Amino acid sequence: xxxxxxxxxxxxxxxxxxxxxxxxxxxxxxxxxxxxxxxxxxxxxxxxxxxxxxxxxxxxxxxxxxxxxxxxxxxxxxxxxxxxxxxxxxxxxxxxxxxxxxxxxxxxxxxxxxxxxxxxxxxxxxxxxxxxxxxxxxxxxxxxxxxxxxxxxxxxxxxxxxxxxxxxxxxxxxxxxxxxxxxxxxxxxxxxxxxxxxxxxxxxxxxxxxxxxxxxxxxxxxxxxxxxxxxxxxxxxxxxxxxxxxxxxxxxxxxxxxx
Amino acid sequence: xxxxxxxxxxxxxxxxxxxxxxxxxxxxxxxxxxxxxxxxxxxxxxxxxxxxxxxxxxxxxxxxxxxxxxxxxxxxxxxxxxxxxxxxxxxxxxxxxxxxxxxxxxxxxxxxxxxxxxxxxxxxxxxxxxxxxxxxxxxxxxxxxxxxxxxxxxxxxxxxxxxxxxxxxxxxxxxxxxxxxxxxxxxxxxxxxxxxxxxxxxxxxxxxxxxxxxxxxxxxxxxxxxxxxxxxxxxxxxxxxxxxxxxxxxxxxxxxxxxxxxxxxxxxxxxxxxxxxxxxxxxxxxxxxxxxxxxxxxxxxxxxxxxxxxxxxxxxxxxxxxxxxxxx
Numbered sequence: 001x002x003x004x005x006x007x008x009x010x011x012x013x014x015x016x017x018x019x020x021x022x023x024x025x026x027x028x029x030x031x032x033x034x035x036x037x038x039x040x041x042x043x044x045x046x047x048x049x050x051x052x053x054x055x056x057x058x059x060x061x062x063x064x065x066x067x068x069x070x071x072x073x074x075x076x077x078x079x080x081x082x083x084x085x086x087x088x089x090x091x092x093x094x095x096x097x098x099x100x101x102x103x104x105x106x107x108x109x110x111x112x113x114x115x116x117x118x119x120x121x122x123x124x125x126x127x128x129x130x131x132x133x134x135x136x137x138x139x140x141x142x143x144x145x146x147x148x149x150x151x152x153x154x155x156x157x158x159x160x161x162x163x164x165x166x167x168x169x170x171x172x173x174x175x176x177x178x179x180x181x182x183x184x185x186x187x188x189x190x191x192x193x194x195x196x197x198x199x200x201x202x203x204x205x206x207x208x209x210x211x212x213x214x215x216x217x218x219x220x221x222x223x224x225x226x227x228x229x230x231x232x233x234x235x236x237x238x239x240x241x242x243x244x245x246x247x248x249x250x251x252x253x254x255x256x257x258x259x
Numbered sequence: 260x261x262x263x264x265x266x267x268x269x270x271x272x273x274x275x276x277x278x279x280x281x282x283x284x285x286x287x288x289x290x291x292x293x294x295x296x297x298x299x300x301x302x303x304x305x306x307x308x309x310x311x312x313x314x315x316x317x318x319x320x321x322x323x324x325x326x327x328x329x330x331x332x333x334x335x336x337x338x339x340x341x342x343x344x345x346x347x348x349x350x351x352x353x354x355x356x357x358x359x360x361x362x363x364x365x366x367x368x369x370x371x372x373x374x375x376x377x378x379x380x381x382x383x384x385x386x387x388x389x390x391x392x393x394x395x396x397x398x399x400x401x402x403x404x405x406x407x408x409x410x411x412x413x414x415x416x417x418x419x420x421x422x423x424x425x426x427x428x429x430x431x432x433x434x435x436x437x438x439x440x441x442x443x444x445x446x447x448x449x450x451x452x453x454x455x456x457x458x459x460x461x462x463x464x465x466x467x468x469x470x471x472x473x474x475x476x477x478x479x480x481x482x483x484x485x486x487x488x489x490x491x492x493x494x495x496x497x498x499x500x501x502x503x504x505x506x507x508x509x510x511x512x513x514x515x516x517x518x519x520x521x522x523x524x525x526x527x528x529x530x531x532x533x534x535x536x537x538x539x540x541x542x543x544x545x546x547x548x549x550x551x552x553x554x555x556x557x558x559x560x561x562x563x564x565x566x567x568x569x570x571x572x573x574x575x576x577x578x579x580x581x582x583x584x585x586x587x
Contacts, residue, residue: 056467080473088468096460097460105457105458108472119449128454
């Protein structure tokens with residue numbers, strides 16, 4: 001299949017809360033095999049766009065499709081079933097589950113075991129849990145987290161918690177991975193590790209989208225970048241093109257108000 | 260606990276957790292063994308009371324499960340216990356059918372009505388849902404009295420059909436409740452490790468994240484209410500068999516409150532030990548205070564406060580004692 005057709009597209013996405021227009025008719029395309037950056041000042045509409053793409057918000061106007069299939073009206077769970085997964089701006093792990101189990105939740109929806117398996121020690125449920133644990137361990141190993149699989153999220157530093165979230169998102173081999181500020185709260189060393197991890201995750205089958213304030217990270221890993229401001233795309237292109245765009249420099253990169 | 264674990268090497272953490280699991284499993288096994296031999300050592304009235312205690316522990320577990328996996332509080336679980344109890348009572352008195360059939364029927368009805376309640380209330384949370392469950396509790400005694408041809412009205416029903424013919428009925432009333440309690444605890448322990456259980460826990464903690472990974476909020480609410488309702492009905496079935504009578508007095512609003520109190524006293528624990536603490540509080544404290552006349556509510560409140568404070572400070576006291584022994 002042509003990888004270029006395996007793209008998550010948004011056409012004319014408009015979203016408003018009350019009278020406030022949060023997104024003003026955005027056209028975006030996130031292609032398989034590319035890492036796309038989504039940057040802009042706080043309040044530019046980046047997370048709102050994520051929420052529209054994943055089904056958490058329903059835009060008043062516009063069409064969202066993946067690989068040519070319309071997604072409008074589909075709830076988040078159904079979009080997850082199509083391989084569109086995300087991480088969250090604020091770490092959203094379950095403190096009652098171990099790190100391994102948190103990652104296993106990323107593929108729990110694919111399980112075939114029923115309620116009887118949930119309550120009784122039946123072979124199918126036991127086998128399925130073992131398979132899920134193996135997949136989770138493989139994802140954790142890819143991110144260098146295998147040693148902490150038995151720990152609980154609260155016992156880990158913020159950087160590791162972020163990586164666990166990413167492991168949960170990638171364990172199901174998604175086709176679209178939306179990462180919302182994956183470097184938020186990380187120190188320089190943790191951000192460097194994260195950069196390596198994101199590069200390692202990139203593949204020809206995966207469309208990765210990164211919302212991020214850390215310009216070094218965005219510029220170093222992204223193939224394309226969209227710049228948002230007040231709900232509009234003010235620039236798009238390669239990191240070099242965006243970096244040299246005077247509007248971008250004015251509204252975002254060169255501004256002291258970014259942080 | 261987390262602070263402690265942070266300072267341990269990964270290997271040590273795993274060992275510490277494994278030993279915790281082993282200790283917990285061993286404690287449970289010893290507890291079950293002690294409870295199995297208990298009738299040899301105790302008199303008839305104590306066996307009867309402990310049977311009720313086991314049954315109430317199942318109800319406490321049903322309420323705690325809703326808190327732990329659904330993040331919601333119920334003050335109306337007597338609706339489900341009544342369903343279970345009258346399934347046993349009606350089948351026994353009207354058709355002579357024993358628990359072999361009435362317990363599965365109770366479970367089915369509990370799950371079904373849990374789902375029926377959960378659907379219209381699926382978007383209610385916190386105090387709003389709790390007050391809605393209150394309506395269930397308030398309606399139960401009236402409903403039982405209105406269907407008196409079936410339920411026996413105020414007089415109630417007497418459960419006399421043995422579970423296993425040939426075995427002394429007093430012992431059966433004890434062991435059946437114990438068996439059901441252990442069975443439910445084991446099933447709930449398995450739920451924790453299942454994909455459904457993990458998804459429910461994530462949905463409770465962070466519904467948006469659960470949504471993003473394929474767990475719908477409505478599914479989570481329906482599932483946990485169905486499970487909790489089903490276990491509540493098994494509690495009722497056990498209460499009917501162990502208590503030998505089923506009457507509206509056993510399913511009042513206050514009984515629903517007591518189940519919630521038992522759940523709080525057990526700190527919403529789902530292990531056998533914890534739910535037994537809750538069940539014992541629900542069953543034994545009112546009996547112990549029965550001679551206190553007008554002081555009963557005050558003493559009950561003090562007992563509740565004492566249990567909560569003990570549960571709160573016990574870990575600290577233990578820590579202090581272990582530090583002292585290390586220093587010595």
